Amino acid sequence: VYCVGVPVLVLWVSVCLVHSDSSVVVQKEAQFGVSYLDTVTSHNQTIYSFNHTVSRNKTEGVRVSVELLSETTKSPILFVIRQKQAVLSFQVPLILRGLYQRKYQYTQVGRTLCQPPTLVASETQFFYVDVSTLSSTSVHYQLRVSRVESFTLQTDKKFSFNATPSQPQFFKYVFPDGVDTVIVKVNSEKNFPCSVMSIQDIQCPVYDLDNNVAFIGMYQTMTKKGAVTVQRKDFPSNSFYVVVVVKTEDEACGGPLKFYPLLPDELLDAGNRSKTLDVVVSPAINSEVYVMGMLFCLGIFLSFYVLTFLVACIENKRSVCDGLISYSFTYTHSDNGSTMSSEPVTDSLASAEGTYGYMERSMDTVGRCRQESLSSVEEDDYDTLADIDSDKNIVRTKKYLCVSDLARKDKRVLNKKYQIYFWNISTIAVFYALPVIQLVITYQTVVNVTGNQDICYYNFLCAHPLGALSSFNNILSNLGYVMLGLLFLLIVLQRDILHNRALMRNDITALECGIPKHFGLFYAMGTALMMEGLLSACYHVCPNYTNFQFDTSFMYMIAGLCMLKLYQKRHPDINASAYTAYACLAAVIFFSVLGVVFGKGNTAFWIVFSVIHILATLLLSTQLYYMGRWKLDSGILRRMLYVIYTDCVRQCSGPMYIDRMVLLVMGNIVNWSLAAYGLIKRPNDFASYLLAIAICNLLLYFAFYIIMKLRSGERIRCLALVCILFTAVVWGFALFFFFQGLSTWQKTPAESREHNRDCILLSFFDDHDIWHFLSSIAMFGSFLVLLTMDDDLDTVQRDKIYVF
Template sequence: MAGGAAAAPGALLCALLWAVTAAAPGGGPAPGAFGRVYRGAVNISAERLYAFAYSSEPGQVDAVRVYVNSSSENLQYPVLFVVRQQKGVLSWQVPLIFRGLYQRTYNYQEVSRTLCPSEPAPETGPSDQIIFVDVASMAPFNIAYELLVTRLESFQLETNKPFNFTASPSQPQYFLYKFPQDVDSVIIKVVSDAVYPCSVVSVQDIVCPVYDLDHNVEFNGVYQSMTKQAAITVQRKDFPGEQFFVVFVIKPEDYACGGSVPSSIHGNVNRTWNLQRTKNLQVTIVPSIKKSVYIQAMLFSFLSFLSFYVGSVVVAFVHYIRVRRKASAERLSPESGSGIMTSSHPITASTPEGSSYGAIDESSSSGGRQLSSPERGPPAGSDTDSSVEEESDFDTMPEIESDKNVIRTKVFLYLSDLSRKDRRIVSKKYKIYFWNIITIAVFYALPVIQLVITYQTVVNVTGNQDICYYNFLCAHPLGVLSAFNNILSNVGHMLLGFLFLLIVLRRDILHRRAMEMKDVYTLDYGIPKHFGLFYAMGIALMMEGVLSACYHVCPNYSNFQFDTSFMYMIAGLCMLKLYQTRHPDINASAYSAYASFAVVICLAVLGVVFGKNDVWFWVIFSLIHVLASLALSTQIYYMGRFKMDGPDSDLGIFRRAAMVLYTDCIQQCSRPMYMDRMVLLIVGNLVNWSFAIFGLVYRPRDFASYILGIFICNLLLYLAFYIIMKIRSSEKLLPIPLFCIVATAVVWAAALYFFFQTLSSWEETPAESREKNRSCILLGFFDDHDVWHFLSAAALFFSFLVLLTLDDDLDTVRRDKIPVF
């Protein structure tokens, strides 16, 4: 009885085959054997039917592959192959036709397809399967064919075991993978030695039919185009059956991967081209990181930057202790003053004769009194605070005291010459920077966030992973986000930006208290304290983190400006702050500064769109760049007092410019009146003209980074000039700013090293970009670009501290002794 039961499945299968053969017209199907080549011919009145039977065990996945070939190239009468299975029908024709660009057709005589496997349920026991292969043609003459049906022995992929195979456009491949019990996420890594032919890697659920041809591979699952490398992260939760197919399709042409296309524009592509479309591939499936790694990475990110908060608290505490000790020592010393003056107390120290040419003497009506308390400001409507209450013993010319053309064109300028306006008015002017950048940030960030959410939704719904340019070998998903690590690494910009705001707020509060106490060192000594630009810089640093995170939700060609817009603003604000330090009365207004940034961002967008191939765009941009450099240089050289006007309407502009060039450069041909400024501006113009010539000649594809390079080089040049002039003027570098300068240089050098480790490039096709992908380098979670985010945030923070503390040594130096440069 037991023996009869064991033999029942085979007997039933034979009986079923016999019944089908007897009932079919023309003698029914011919029993087929796996691994045997069948040759024959078909026409309109003769077709062939083959039946292949096999038995499947529970838990065993049997895959069958059908290979067919026909020597006929007659497209009017192709050979038709129809494969019938238990759960579906698969059909194709030979020649198999693919269509490409410009109505090209690619015809293949050999076709090989893997049939959708069927897996019996465990409770049903072994099951018998039958496959029917029908060969037919409508041709009035015989067409020869070949048929080979085989059972695949290596159909299921295993974890951490590389598997090699070959595929072509007419012979796609796909394999099955089941999640092990202890693995929740895996990375499918595919490599090839050859760049071309272009291929597509797809991950699809266990559904029949399997979409494994060029025209339908994008219909299901997630997919990537590929040249030499591809990587797809797959999570167990996305597949209820805890298994999936990995599909490999070779495209009939390489245009999608950035390659060339056949020279023939119309008609059929020759057979030689088709024979070259075979590609050797290797697939390896490795486990991805576990949830504990996510927790470690988040703790590392936050604790690393919270350590900056601890360091800032320590420095503030040490400074507080030093101030308390100094105050105690002054109280104990009977000869020391309190350091507090009333608003009517003038500066009594006199300027040594000949030692401060260009400084404002205390005995004159525009001297020390104008440096004292802001409560003695100018009357309403006055441009400066040079008014006095008492008549001088000397007969002076009041118009000279207030004429900016006289004051700012002196050969040697001191800070007192350029800090004549009421402090409260100037502070309000600079606070506009802070309020405006908040407004800009809100109106800029909201549509950006909405757009990148839409991008991520489209990626998740369509499965098209060519939309976003990730480093797929180190892209760790979390929730709906495809690359959470690239977003998390931007937390440093937000944390350090907020810390910088707290540091500036502390200084602002201490300054206000000192102003209320009428501290003479606050009123009349050191660099005038205006914190509006510093607040704007802190907001800009935080927004850079927000927008960089938004960009990395789905980095691509269309939204790269999100990552760089606030970098332009940070560089511009730093230059404005550096200039404002010694020129508090004549710095640019917030409205003109932000309007300039808007123009730069517009140029960046136009450059991304038109800058690749449009020569005229580069000509116009280079011309604008050179003219803007000359105009800005003129304003800086003449302290804003160079007026391009004249009596003869518009012609006066050119007459004025020609007159200045003739008198200063040709007629006199002598040493420039403002030598230091001239040296800076000559070097700056040479650098900017070099950028303009480089852009015009080479036309770099990454236009946004090109503009950012211009800003950064100008900022570094001005900062270097400022520090050199500070040292030349016998000013000191205190330990804190010196430490910040060294830290800035070191951290920037390390950050730039990782920045130039290109891991992807939206300037190329998605497949070409993936050739640059590399594995994680930090905690198995962060890649090189994430390290750049960490280091650049720290570098920007130290750079801001340099600007904040660079002139702390001047807090006890009178303003009419601080030179302007």
């Protein structure tokens, strides 16, 4: 009231003072639809009197159009429109300011008068258009007042109109009975000029200029598309105005930034900034669709609980049957007088089912590739020194290693070591999630209070609000990460309990066979998946470039933990500690934040990052190749030259560990290529680029693991094979929906809205929601693959399981 009332009062006093200085006031009865060509000077003022009938059941728009006909004038014409409950004033030529206080002049001005509701059924209202100036010379102008056709928008009916910066448009919409939420969609065939769509309550004045449209209501910039979901509860009058304003400049919509040499009081040419737009108001979904969407989401992921229970029952029944068959076979051989070893023998039926015995297998049963690349560890393979079984420099540098060589540490010590992964990530999750939740609540509050729809990058064509949340469907679709993460934790817990029971009864299979069972990393992976769901939901409360790392931080965690788990399977003694692993992941997240803030177009940052990326790859390659038996000190260059001289120049011998060398060479090629791509292309989305590096390395290591497992004569059981195939298919579909790109914070909010699309599932979920569904299922399947892929080794002695 203060901001509007004081200028109007000052304006009215000024007009009165001008009138007192021997000015002539002429009042004319005016008609709608008639163009009045007239002149005005500082010595005369013209008042045009209009009257029209206002009905409570019908809203009629009134539009005032003014054009300055004089080519040059030092003083503008002032138009003051006095209504029953409002005063509207503007000058011609109209001066609007842009970026850096650049000023643009408009000689044609059109304004629509606000129409406050009337309490009586019908009444005649008068309004007056006062025209005055301080120019001593005559100024020619044209005035026309007309009624606006189709001022009230109809549901599901498209209406087209034109707008310019000096001729904004607004229309009224009344909620029909039974409709509580509508979506207002504004479209244009042209990207530019940049526009602003605003939703305002029915009140006077209506803020319909570039410099005041953001004062009240909800608003968003737009190029081709704009959409706002409006709820009846936010508008007590059950109606609202749809205001469309064309901006004076295009920088807010990502248009070209032009720098002009500014002079004092310089006026720039506004050019032709007319834009044709279409507006459609459609009913939004009702409460039944919300309920169906939530039930659908719960049903999908609860079905995995049911399926897991059925598979567990089948596997348990199968294990009991296998145990009975094995016991029967052993008893029969004993009755026939055969010589029994202290270790049980596996029959052909058990072998066919994938269960190996505890006796040493002959190399004839292993594939040819395994004979050529690996060999059983016999005493004759190395010099029998006194410290051969304890010196890790001797054990780890053997040409062919078995799991028993890298599983020498006390099991209780290792269990505590790997349990730290779970407790550390739980601590990290608490301290990370709490400020994130607080921050996104603040973001959502700011959006709701200010009405600025440019703060958050939603898919506005499929953003269904619930309570204070602007896009509830994008939050709900993250439920799968939490539910499947919890399910994975329950599966791991069940395996952990069974394994501990086997250890308590001194089961020789659990003690000396199979890959050593350490579940700490699995618990950490399940927790990370649940946290990914929580933080992704927080990110989608208000997605933008400042909080995108919330959505990706635990993705880095998951990728890193999966690689660590793959490495731990065959290297339990030398796997990284939780503190080292999380410190490295913290460095990755740190670079992710730096990349988002400083990486866009910054050559120096990309050079530094690429160098660090390559050096880290080389250091990690050396660590993996030598199993940690090397030192980074002042003598490393001398030792490197000595190795090159003795192994390459003097005798030209090949690498001692061929398999490891193949993996590391491929890994370096991939990482060096990614570093070169980043340095050359410098992608705007640095967080996704960093995630792509992690995923590429994980996939490369996983493929190497599977290939080496098959080369070593090992097999993949049916359950693991089904998980691999199912997960690969789901990942393919998930990535398809991920790359649909419904919004992008790399561009301006207006440009992001050009990618918005309608819902495609149950009229509630969009493409990105389906990505959430499928990616959570795919991650869960990937975890199951890591959990079950070595089940075929559960009855194989560890000194017969090879390290690669």
